Amino acid sequence: MNTPGVYMMCIVAPMSIGHALLGLLEGGPRHGYDLKRAYDERFGQDRPLHYGQVYSTLSRLLKNGFVTDAGVEAGDGPERKRYAITDAGVTDVERWLSTPEKPEPYLQNTLYAKVVLALLSGRSAADVLDTQRSAHLDTMRELTRRKSDGDLADQLICDFALFHLEADLRWLELTAARIDQLAVEVNR
Amino acid sequence: MTLLRAEGLSKSFGKTQALDGAGISIRAGEVVAVMGPSGSGKSTLLHCIAGILPPDSGTVHYRDQDLTAMNDSTRSELRRTEFGFVFQFGQLVPELTCLENVALPLRLSGMKRKDAERAATDWLARLEVEDVAGQRPGETSGGQGQRVAVARALVTAPKVIFADEPTGALDSLNGERVMHLLTTAARETGAAVVLVTHEARVAAYSDREVVVRDGRSRDVEFAR
Numbered sequence: 001m002n003t004p005g006v007y008m009m010c011i012v013a014p015m016s017i018g019h020a021l022l023g024l025l026e027g028g029p030r031h032g033y034d035l036k037r038a039y040d041e042r043f044g045q046d047r048p049l050h051y052g053q054v055y056s057t058l059s060r061l062l063k064n065g066f067v068t069d070a071g072v073e074a075g076d077g078p079e080r081k082r083y084a085i086t087d088a089g090v091t092d093v094e095r096w097l098s099t100p101e102k103p104e105p106y107l108q109n110t111l112y113a114k115v116v117l118a119l120l121s122g123r124s125a126a127d128v129l130d131t132q133r134s135a136h137l138d139t140m141r142e143l144t145r146r147k148s149d150g151d152l153a154d155q156l157i158c159d160f161a162l163f164h165l166e167a168d169l170r171w172l173e174l175t176a177a178r179i180d181q182l183a184v185e186v187n188r
Numbered sequence: 189m190t191l192l193r194a195e196g197l198s199k200s201f202g203k204t205q206a207l208d209g210a211g212i213s214i215r216a217g218e219v220v221a222v223m224g225p226s227g228s229g230k231s232t233l234l235h236c237i238a239g240i241l242p243p244d245s246g247t248v249h250y251r252d253q254d255l256t257a258m259n260d261s262t263r264s265e266l267r268r269t270e271f272g273f274v275f276q277f278g279q280l281v282p283e284l285t286c287l288e289n290v291a292l293p294l295r296l297s298g299m300k301r302k303d304a305e306r307a308a309t310d311w312l313a314r315l316e317v318e319d320v321a322g323q324r325p326g327e328t329s330g331g332q333g334q335r336v337a338v339a340r341a342l343v344t345a346p347k348v349i350f351a352d353e354p355t356g357a358l359d360s361l362n363g364e365r366v367m368h369l370l371t372t373a374a375r376e377t378g379a380a381v382v383l384v385t386h387e388a389r390v391a392a393y394s395d396r397e398v399v400v401r402d403g404r405s406r407d408v409e410f411a412r
Contacts, residue, residue, distance in 0.1 A: 130399065130406065133397075133399070134397070136388070137221075137388065137391060137392060137397055140388060140389065140391075140392035141392050141393075141394070141395075143392070144389075144392040144393055148368060162389055162392070163389075165388070166387075166388045166389055169388040170388075173225060176225075176401070177225055
């Protein structure tokens with residue numbers, strides 16, 4: 001088992017930028033620069049978006065019918081095309097928020113984004129956390145069964161994964177305990 | 189088959205409301221983890237559904253009997269014959285040997301000493317602690333003592349075992365051993381287990397979880 005390789009993939013695997021942009025558009029139409037600024041402010045502390053990523057993502061969302069052209073913003077500077085989320089886009093965000101992520105290490109970026117976007121859009125962040133807890137525990141049950149049936153090597157490999165999943169769950173519990181505080185922060 | 193069902197449980201201690209309309213449903217033979225942060229009400233929920241604490245309001249049905257409508261002696265009898273208990277710190281009787289501790293519930297039910305001790309010896313062996321049979325609880329390690337407590341909970345062939353943080357005082361390795369032996373024995377005997385824990389790795393020995401927060405529970409099965 002090439003554990004470091006597996007974890008490096010997990011670390012660099014990006015969260016779903018498309019869904020994050022759609023979630024931000026639920027607050028009202030925005031142009032690309034505005035979206036990048038909002039994304040960087042909320043989710044991009046360690047990894048701000050490149051303009052190219054923003055526009056290529058918006059182009060894909062437009063092509064898939066998740067956003068629509070909402071006209072051009074008037075102003076002193078250069079003209080800026082605005083994008084609005086469509087009903088199909090809202091449905092896609094709903095589906096993304098209610099689908100648990102595959103339990104694996106270093107999920108915090110995606111989970112944090114889901115919680116923040118649920119709070120921003122008036123959805124239940126507690127439901128997002130509960131759904132994820134359930135998915136994590138299902139994986140932990142499977143690992144625990146494998147451990148019971150396996151040899152010492154299996155037990156140690158499963159323990160490694162179990163301790164990492166447990167750390168995720170502790171984060172979920174702590175976030176659940178702070179959800180009211182976070183709701184005030186994100187809606188400020 | 190639903191074995192135990194509690195609805196609308198509320199319980200306050202002075203001005204502190206521990207339960208606020210909690211509910212839970214337990215099927216025969218399943219292992220259910222009751223999870224939640226400290227102070228969420230999960231231990232109070234366990235004590236109410238096990239008939240240890242009377243709720244201020246709400247009902248607890250075990251099969252077709254309403255625990256909240258029973259008098260103390262009937263409820264005590266039910267607890268002794270149908271339920272088993274494992275707590276965080278064993279709660280073994282310090283003056284008795286481990287064998288006598290395990291045999292105690294059978295003796296209280298009127299079984300002869302010889303028969304009770306034979307059954308207790310069998311359970312100590314199943315929990316892999318037969319070598320401490322003649323020792324007093326204070327002479328055993330934490331892990332051994334907790335396995336003796338599990339043997340005592342199982343010796344009466346209960347239908348439901350209530351375990352409140354059974355590994356809370358143990359290190360990881362001993363905790364896992366206790367959980368493995370407890371859930372394996374419960375599955376072999378067909379007993380349901382209600383397991384209160386805040387540890388995810390302990391909850392991973394369950395079939396499903398019920399989350400308690402601010403005195404309210406979230407039980408998917410209960411809604412069905």
